[in-house]
Amino acid sequence: MDLNYSKDDLAFRDEVRAFLSEKLTKELSEKVRLGGDLTKDDMEGWHAILNAQGWLAPNWPKEYGGAEWNAVQRHIFDDECASAHAPRVVPFGLSMLAPVLQKFGNQQQKDHWLPRILSGEDWWCQGYSEPGAGSDLASLKTKALREGDHYVVNGQKTWTTFGQHANMIFCLVRTDSTVKQQAGISFLLIDMNTPGIEVRPIILLDGSAEVNEVWFTDVKVPVENLVGEENSGWTYAKYLLTHERTNIAGVGFSTAGLAAVKRIAKAEICGGKPLIRNPLFAARVAQVEIDLMAMSTTNLRIVSQAAAGGAPGVEASMLKVKGTIIRQEINDLARRAVGPYAMPFVSEAVEGSNEPLPDPHDAGPVAAQYFNNRKISIFGGSNEIQRGIIAKVKMGG
Amino acid sequence: MNFDLTDEHQMLQDSLRRFLKYSCNSETRNEVLNSETGITSDLWHAMAEMGVIGAFFTEEQGGFGGTGADIALIFEELGRANGVSPFLDSALLSGRILAAAGELDRVADLIGGDLQLALAHGEPTSRYDLNYVRTTAVNGTLNGRKAVVMNALASDVLIVSARTSGEVSDEDGISLYFVEKNAAGLTIQDYALIAGGHAGEVTLDNVEGSLIGEEGKGFALLKDAYAIATVAQCAETLGAMTTATELTQEYLVTRQQFGRPIATFQALAHRMADMLIEMEQARSAVIRAAGYFESDERTRDINIHAAKNLMGRAGRLISEESIQMHGGIAMTQEYELAHIAKRITMADHRFGDTDYHLERFIALTQS
Numbered sequence: 106m107d108l109n110y111s112k113d114d115l116a117f118r119d120e121v122r123a124f125l126s127e128k129l130t131k132e133l134s135e136k137v138r139l140g141g142d143l144t145k146d147d148m149e150g151w152h153a154i155l156n157a158q159g160w161l162a163p164n165w166p167k168e169y170g171g172a173e174w175n176a177v178q179r180h181i182f183d184d185e186c187a188s189a190h191a192p193r194v195v196p197f198g199l200s201m202l203a204p205v206l207q208k209f210g211n212q213q214q215k216d217h218w219l220p221r222i223l224s225g226e227d228w229w230c231q232g233y234s235e236p237g238a239g240s241d242l243a244s245l246k247t248k249a250l251r252e253g254d255h256y257v258v259n260g261q262k263t264w265t266t267f268g269q270h271a272n273m274i275f276c277l278v279r280t281d282s283t284v285k286q287q288a289g290i291s292f293l294l295i296d297m298n299t300p301g302i303e304v305r306p307i308i309l310l311d312g313s314a315e316v317n318e319v320w321f322t323d324v325k326v327p328v329e330n331l332v333g334e335e336n337s338g339w340t341y342a343k344y345l346l347t348h349e350r351t352n353i354a355g356v357g358f359s360t361a362g363l364a365a366v367k368r369i370a371k372a373e374i375c376g377g378k379p380l381i382r383n384p385l386f387a388a389r390v391a392q393v394e395i396d397l398m399a400m401s402t403t404n405l406r407i408v409s410q411a412a413a414g415g416a417p418g419v420e421a422s423m424l425k426v427k428g429t430i431i432r433q434e435i436n437d438l439a440r441r442a443v444g445p446y447a448m449p450f451v452s453e454a455v456e457g458s459n460e461p462l463p464d465p466h467d468a469g470p471v472a473a474q475y476f477n478n479r480k481i482s483i484f485g486g487s488n489e490i491q492r493g494i495i496a497k498v499k500m501g502g
Numbered sequence: 503m504n505f506d507l508t509d510e511h512q513m514l515q516d517s518l519r520r521f522l523k524y525s526c527n528s529e530t531r532n533e534v535l536n537s538e539t540g541i542t543s544d545l546w547h548a549m550a551e552m553g554v555i556g557a558f559f560t561e562e563q564g565g566f567g568g569t570g571a572d573i574a575l576i577f578e579e580l581g582r583a584n585g586v587s588p589f590l591d592s593a594l595l596s597g598r599i600l601a602a603a604g605e606l607d608r609v610a611d612l613i614g615g616d617l618q619l620a621l622a623h624g625e626p627t628s629r630y631d632l633n634y635v636r637t638t639a640v641n642g643t644l645n646g647r648k649a650v651v652m653n654a655l656a657s658d659v660l661i662v663s664a665r666t667s668g669e670v671s672d673e674d675g676i677s678l679y680f681v682e683k684n685a686a687g688l689t690i691q692d693y694a695l696i697a698g699g700h701a702g703e704v705t706l707d708n709v710e711g712s713l714i715g716e717e718g719k720g721f722a723l724l725k726d727a728y729a730i731a732t733v734a735q736c737a738e739t740l741g742a743m744t745t746a747t748e749l750t751q752e753y754l755v756t757r758q759q760f761g762r763p764i765a766t767f768q769a770l771a772h773r774m775a776d777m778l779i780e781m782e783q784a785r786s787a788v789i790r791a792a793g794y795f796e797s798d799e800r801t802r803d804i805n806i807h808a809a810k811n812l813m814g815r816a817g818r819l820i821s822e823e824s825i826q827m828h829g830g831i832a833m834t835q836e837y838e839l840a841h842i843a844k845r846i847t848m849a850d851h852r853f854g855d856t857d858y859h860l861e862r863f864i865a866l867t868q869s
Contacts, residue, residue, distance in 0.1 A: 239759065239829050240759050240829070241759035241760045244760075264830050307834055308834065308835040308836070309834060309835060310833055310835055310840035310841075374629065375629050375631075376631060376861075377671060380629075383857070386857060389857075433822075437818075440847075444629040444630060444851065444855070445629070445649060445851055446649070446650065447848070448650055448697070448848055448851050448852075449650070449693045449701065450695055472696050472848070473696065476696075476844060476847075479826070479833060480830070483826065487826075488826070489770070
């Protein structure tokens with residue numbers, strides 16, 4: 106056992122740092138640090154910079170243009186990106202659809218779609234959840250009926266992140282209603298510009314507009330856009346979810362978030378002393394830091410095992426639960442730390458005003474972030490679903 | 503011992519609940535959210551007409567109430583209905599300072615619904631400390647900056663605290679002044695608040711003010727007014743928590759997943775049970791803070807600190823669990839719960855947070 110980074114790891118870390126300091130503009134990193142809504146251009150620009158470096162797809166095999174990094178390298182990269190406040194790479198094409206295509210797509214699909222994900226030609230979004238199918242995803246009702254050389258799709262998807270930017274959506278659709286729910290689902294790739302598709306924004310409680318409803322009315326989809334076998338979509342969906350969970354622990358976000366809390370708490374004065382020296386607040390910070398130190402190592406242990414042999418299974422569920430609890434606790438500390446200045450509503454909607462809102466510690470909209478990040482224990486399989494998986498795998502039944 | 507409401511209180515609660523249910527809906531809330539100053543005059547005047555503002559003051563002060571129990575009852579109903587209006591800051595907090603200082607003409611205007619006030623006390627580096635005042639007043643001329651002043655832009659007159667003697671954190675030497683909102687040298691940077699309403703950063707550059715009460719003796723007025731405002735804030739949060747809990751309970755028995763209502767999943771049912779247990783604790787904490795308000799200062803303060811600390815903890819549980827058990831729907835602006843959750847959480851940033859009140863509770867009970 107050796108808990109320290111090897112010489113190669115350290116050299117890699119320096120390489121990542123040099124890259125970030127050269128390529129990540131101050132303007133963009135400040136926007137990320139202060140929780141500003143990134144524009145489509147911001148995200149596409151960063152995507153292109155990573156692609157030019159060959160670092161856009163850390164988990165893809167080299168044959169498809171991936172970096173094929175090991176677990177430690179991926180951890181280092183995520184950690185450095187989070188500390189430098191680099192934008193998060195939009196995961197839908199890169200880490201969700203791509204692994205499915207690589208494993209289950211036909212040659213034509215791989216040749217056509219994979220390069221377009223790297224180049225940024227396609228922006229993918231995810232069509233999974235429906236109003237009546239959240240945690241119970243397999244009960245989804247959006248229908249695809251085969252008519253000659255195409256499917257006709259009718260139904261509604263929801264919580265579609267960045268649906269307003271996407272030109273493509275991968276969807277779970279019902280192709281057989283006569284069998285057990287899981288056995289009648291197919292995996293379709295749909296062009297968002299097809300007639301009959303309507304995207305409606307959902308405004309979230311912090312004022313952000315990143316998720317959408319997507320409505321399908323008699324949408325024609327060519328049969329060659331079916332991935333794998335008809336009615337085998339549930340298998341692909343489950344496979345995709347294991348990939349959605351890489352970097353699920355969010356160690357980098359938490360590390361950066363905790364550093365920000367400490368910075369604020371050193372500057373904020375409470376009863377004549379820096380807040381960080383207030384025993385009650387210091388204890389709150391220390392407890393989260395202790396949890397984060399352990400989770401960071403749990404994350405490395407699990408990811409290393411997965412790299413050696415297969416996708417992470419039940420352990421990914423553990424990382425999701427613990428990781429989101431820690432991140433949300435850090436969001437809670439940040440809003441406590443700024444005191445009364447948590448109350449002003451700092452949002453994109455008011456950013457255009459001439460005067461900047463009061464923010465004495467340059468902390469950004471910490472309360473809005475606290476509220477927005479309530480989502481992380483809900484999406485991608487809620488923490489209740491994850492706990493169910495852990496219990497079921499470990500105890501049977 | 504008797505925990506029943508008096509007949510009078512029961513009637514007040516019934517009529518308030520009926521009125522607020524009718525007048526506070528998503529339409530009126532959006533109207534407030536989209537307004538320039540964060541208030542609409544309709545609710546304010548209707549409540550004044552019902553005598554609600556008068557119930558914040560004693561008969562000697564021109565009102566017909568003023569006890570902790572009166573105030574807790576009213577603010578619980580406001581919180582329950584998620585009514586956004588500056589009753590707490592403009593009428594109660596500011597009004598009680600004026601009443602205690604003998605400014606009864608202004609109190610009468612307030613009770614009639616014809617006056618909007620704002621208390622400009624906190625400063626950019628005071629956090630929750632009541633004694634911290636850096637703003638100065640020399641011969642009635644004020645200089646300094648006040649932070650997150652609730653209702654500043656909508657107010658007709660501001661009550662501004664300033665130091666006339668002593669060091670920055672001394673309790674002695676704090677004086678209170680009336681400052682007209684359009685006084686020369688006064689600027690307000692107005693902004694919306696995440697939980698509704700507006701506040702502003704107030705800058706005072708050689709502004710003329712007129713003294714309220716005795717010079718240098720403002721701290722006692724502030725402390726008493728903050729005490730009743732904290733009780734009101736706890737009661738309002740209790741009301742909001744009640745609605746959040748009811749919405750969640752209703753959702754759990756209605757929402758179907760895996761072919762059955764999600765309330766039948768024990769993992770959720772037990773958490774709902776925990777929420778209901780905490781609701782009873784929260785209600786008792788508020789009853790104590792309200793009921794002991796007229797006791798000696800130490801008993802009063804111990805129970806207020808206890809209540810605000812407990813509300814901070816229970817409020818966090820109720821707000822976070824309500825969102826989590828609803829799932830995505832609770833994250834949307836369209837759904838009432840999102841607004842209520844913001845209100846519950848942001849209450850922790852008023853009049854001292856969970857830790858602030860824990861420290862003061864320790865200081866009073868373990869010395």
